[in-house]
Amino acid sequence: MKHIVKLVVLSVLSAAAIGTAFAAKSLENDALAVTAAKVSITQAIAAAEQHVGGKASRAEYERAKGQYVFDIEVVKDKNVMDVEVDPTSGKVIAAVEDKNDHDDHHDRAD
Numbered sequence: 001m002k003h004i005v006k007l008v009v010l011s012v013l014s015a016a017a018i019g020t021a022f023a024a025k026s027l028e029n030d031a032l033a034v035t036a037a038k039v040s041i042t043q044a045i046a047a048a049e050q051h052v053g054g055k056a057s058r059a060e061y062e063r064a065k066g067q068y069v070f071d072i073e074v075v076k077d078k079n080v081m082d083v084e085v086d087p088t089s090g091k092v093i094a095a096v097e098d099k100n101d102h103d104d105h106h107d108r109a110d
Helices: 002-036 041-052
Strands: 055-064 067-076 077-085 092-099
Touching: 002 055, 002 067, 041 055, 041 067, 041 077, 041 092
Parallel strands: none
Antiparallel strands: 055 067, 067 077, 077 092
């Protein structure tokens, strides 16, 4: 009986260790992917702000539709725009209104 308990505990610990190692490797690879970008995140933010005519509130480098892009959230007046910037050319490749970020009065008071 003790042998079975030891095997179960060992199996659970092994699975947890493998999962943690995989998660760490995935995060590391995503973070390192930005080194392939020809433009900086600062340049991508400037392009997005100029395109929309607003101010950036969030920026990240992420994989979208099979390729990495800078995803910049830009606010102008009461509109929030999601802007994708090409990491090679620095040009805006997409800009769509982010309807999920409109104030829907469900937020907690600040």
